[in-house]
Amino acid sequence: MKNYDHTKIEKKWQKEWDKNKIYQAKTGVKGKKFYGLIEFPYPSGAGLHVGHIRSNTAMDIITRKRRMEGYNVLYPIGWDAFGLPTENYAIKTGIQPAKVTKTNTDIFRRQLKSVGFGFDWSREINTTDPKYYKWTQWVFLQMYKKGLAYKAKTSINWCPSCKIGLANEEVVGGECERCGAETTKKVKEQWMLAITKYADRLDKDLDKVDYLEKIKIQQRNWIGKSEGSELDFKIKDLDLNIKVFTTRADTIFGATYVVIAPEHELVTNLINNDQSPITNKEEVKKYIAQVKDKKDIERTAEEKEKTGVELKGVMVINPATNEEVPVWIADYVLATYGTGSVMAVPAHDERDFLFAKKYNLEIKCVIDPRSIIGFGVSEKESNLDRMKKRESILKGEVSYSSNNSFDYLINSGKFNNLKIEDAKKEITKAIGGKIVTKFKLRDWVFSRQRYWGEPIPMIHCDKCGIVPVPEKDLPVLLPKVKSYKPTDSGESPLAIISKWVNTKCPVCKGKAKRETDTMPNWAGSSWYYLRYADPKNKKELASKGALKYWMKNGVDWYNGGMEHTTLHLLYSRFWHKFLYDLKIVSTSEPYMKRTSHGMILAEGGVKMSKSIGNTIDPKDIVETYGADTLRIYEMFIGPFDQAVSWSTESIIGSRRFLDKVWRLSLHLTDNISSKVLENIIHKTIKKISQDIESMSFNTAISSMMILVNEMEKAENISESDFKMFLQILAPFAPHITEEIWHNLGEKKTIHLSAWPKWNKKKIVDDRIKIAVQVNGKVRAEFTISTDLSENEVKVLVLKEKNIMPWVQNKVIKRIIYVPGRIINIVV
């Protein structure tokens, strides 16, 4: 073939690879294994996005390199197909979600294949396949058995537009992640998963894994571990305590009031109690009602002024001072965090300060004021300025510790002059408190009032209560329905299928009803990587042997989007740990290494969206330029972990590169390449080998471009050298390299050939260009042989013609020689 015609080559090799099953992973093969994973796509109606191709190509390159390095590689693919867009489409068109899914996965599969990814298609999975979700339901049952799945009446985030309950993670800035409508709170009975029981391990075990640092930080922030004390404030004249959580037990002498969250059950109890001491019940009830009506956004609005009401008649005893202090309810205290109550220390907490100012509550300073920042006092200001500001804020109620450093207690009785950190422990102990750890993480709302999800395998029996579906009856199949619309009562469309809902109780055989809630779309993706090990198993979610083999040390490398850091990634770590506790998997963490790709934005740096009409259909690029060009382009476009803007104009550069490769292949000789060329070939092999490991695909391609430019200039290129080049290019551009490889007489596939090794001797230069600086400014360049000693170089450089004028008649103070790089003459 004279010209590079991608249309002929690409389809041909895709078929050939399929036929020869070169990408199929074989469980149990001796030697090294490598499990590379990308997030399985949601088969949306929009078709494959160029963003999918970016992350898939990256892992494709890595897994292809591993295969060539002799690893037994698993690079699987499947469909995360339950979810709202498909269901919404079904509502609009009346087409069954299962049908829509089939159509979409067919399109996605064809598109993925057209790009030439080395997926093992024999292990394809689909979360909506009953053979798959049987095991999703099974895991749920195991969680139920262990008490991790429970039904609770809780206030949940509710999207009035989607008519669906949302997890905290799905509410973004008080708005529904999907539709953007303002969310409200709704009290509903929901299935919950007790992810909080794993909070500590989810936090701690991040130390064990190789994740990008920013991923670890984001997860840690989300889990929100914080160490503090639980302290009891006794209510005067009542046999009741208010338990508060604080990280600043050291400031308790400054606790001049206590605040309870309005939703706190203690408040309800106090009001309804016959002997209720509250004298302003009506006012309190009114405030609670007000708070309830508030939307989430209002409640967390930035410049919102704090509000609250005093529980008049109720006083508590500060356990440190034994003084009586008042009790307030205010919505700046969250019912869902800590104990739902706080001791307020207005002198040392900005929120308490604002509240105390507004309602004229006592402010008492108990830490040396010089150590305190916040309250408009900046860390950068001098101690004197800080002191002055603090004095004006606290209106003279200020004294200072006699210590030279400032983090010491004052006005704190016998604890005066203790250091903050020591005081936390000592005071907690002295007043009978408890050191505890709290988390921001909340239990996972696992119910969805929707059709297109895994039915939660539970049965409600009037006599026996909630009864799990026996394992032998799994899967609980989704029935066909006529309308997919959620009901206004907030129940799933499944609720109106009486034939399906009405069933027998597995225990008493009496009349019973099925649970009509379904699981969220995060369920199926929480364990899918395990199913790939043994995707067709009918008896277990995967066989012990297959899991032991492929998950021996977890998924070796998992690449995905940052947007899943606190969702899928956290959820699946939780499920995995649960399965680890059940001894189904042998590692406590699912993924050894996690990296992340940047988004591809449209030209101009805005998000690609159908409504703006700036999306790119990969199909067009594959047809016009070829899959190899598309792959090269997406890897060359910019640093892999950063967001990049698409530029159709620039694609041509990647195509030209491949054209050059093709043309070069027509002019090879049996002669040996020049030393210079050999040198650069081996340097490039080294660079590509390293760049792939660090995901520096853009610089890898750039160095291959440099090599190609050099080869064009070379008088002759040996076939064997060119073949090595083809091999390092093969993971990036699998089709063209395979074609040329065979044109050069090779019979076996290039993709299972051995990854070339660079020859250390061949990357050593014997002569090297050195820049010469005079007083730090580059004045000349000169070439020396690398075996010269430092002194020899220093002598030589002064004799250089170009340097002479700069150093003549000057006193040379110093000469600095950095071997192989630069020489700086200081005059």
Next chain:
RNA sequence: GCCGGAGUGGCGGAAUUGGUAUACGCGCGCGACUCAAAAUCGCGUCUCGCAAGGGAUGGGAGUUCAAGUCUCCCCUCCGGCACCA
């Protein structure tokens, strides 16, 4: 407000981690080939200057023989969290 990340040509971006800033690619200009166009190839392309030279990596200081890289201050942009006690 807090926690991350980033500011380099007309554009996407390199820079061996303190050692020749602007590699590679796009675009643009000129030329060759062609009846012509496309493709391809060659040359040029930070800036001021005729030149010798000078100035540039968001801005300002500092450390160093040497700073895009380190330190301090300021500005801008992006991402995450946000009354978490």
